[in-house]
Amino acid sequence: MSTIFSKIIAGEIPSYKIAEDDENYAFLDINPLAAGHTLVVPKIETDYIFDLSPERIASLTRFAQRVARAQKEAIDCVRIGVAVLGFDVPHAHIHLVPLQTEAQLNFSNPRVKLSEDEFRKIAARIAAKFC
Numbered sequence: 001m002s003t004i005f006s007k008i009i010a011g012e013i014p015s016y017k018i019a020e021d022d023e024n025y026a027f028l029d030i031n032p033l034a035a036g037h038t039l040v041v042p043k044i045e046t047d048y049i050f051d052l053s054p055e056r057i058a059s060l061t062r063f064a065q066r067v068a069r070a071q072k073e074a075i076d077c078v079r080i081g082v083a084v085l086g087f088d089v090p091h092a093h094i095h096l097v098p099l100q101t102e103a104q105l106n107f108s109n110p111r112v113k114l115s116e117d118e119f120r121k122i123a124a125r126i127a128a129k130f131c
Contacts, residue, residue, distance in 0.1 A: 002045065003045055003089055003090055003091040004089055004091075005025075005039075005041045005045075005089055005091040005093065006045050006091065008025070008027060009025045009041070009043055015027040015028070016028035016030075016119045016120065016122070016123035017123065017127070018038055018067055018070070018123055018126050018127050018130060019063075019066070019067060019070075019127060019130040020043075021063060022043075023042060023043055023044075023056065023059045023060070023063070024040060024041065024042055024043060024059060024060055024063040024064075025040075025041050025042075025043055026038055026039065026040045026041075026063070026064075026067045026096075027039055027123075028119055028122060028123050029095070030119070031111050032097075032111060032112050032114065033095075033097050033104060033105070033106075033107065033109055033111065033112065034077075034097050034098050034099065034104060034112055035075065035098065035112055035114060035118070035122055036071050036074070036075040036077070036097075036098040036122050036126060037095065037096070037097045037098070037112075038067055038071060038095075038096045038097075038126070039093050039094070039095060039096075040060065040063060040064040040067055040093065040094040040096060041060075041091060041092065041093040041094075042056055042059075042060050042092055044056070045091055046091070046092045047086070047090040047091065047092065048086060048092060049084055049086060049092040049093075049094075051092075052092060060092075060094065061094075064082070064094050064096060066130060066131070067096055067126070067130065068080040068082075068096050069129075070126050070127070070129035070130040070131070071096060071098055071126050071129075072098075073129040074122075074125040074126045074128070074129045075098040075122070075125070075126070076098075077098035077099055077100060078099060078100050078101070079098075079099050080096050080097065080098055080099070081095075081096070081097040081098075081099045081102075081104070081105040082094060082095065082096060082097075083095040083097065083105060083107070085107070
């Protein structure tokens with residue numbers, strides 16, 4: 001059975017896409033800790049990030065770095081926080097969260113509520129900075 005992330009990658013479920021390449025896909029988290037919170041996933045379905053081959057982890061990390069640089073240019077923040085948890089969806093993924101303080105990278109914090117229009121505008125700003 002395909003994960004929700006595989007369905008997003010395949011276009012079966014809509015997403016606020018930031019970028020993609022042959023191996024990876026980045027899109028806004030719809031339940032974000034902060035505006036611009038982005039998920040970076042490999043296109044191959046693997047539950048645990050450390051079950052990916054070294055080459056795939058390297059590809060995912062390089063791609064995430066490019067996304068984080070675009071986020072930093074597009075979103076007013078001090079840093080882009082990185083988290084790899086892997087409990088919520090059985091598909092390896094990296095959380096990239098724009099932060100003002102370290103305390104904001106706490107997944108117990110209340111989530112930010114954004115309108116569909118806000119999601120679209122944020123995604124477009126980040127995507128425009130992606131290179």
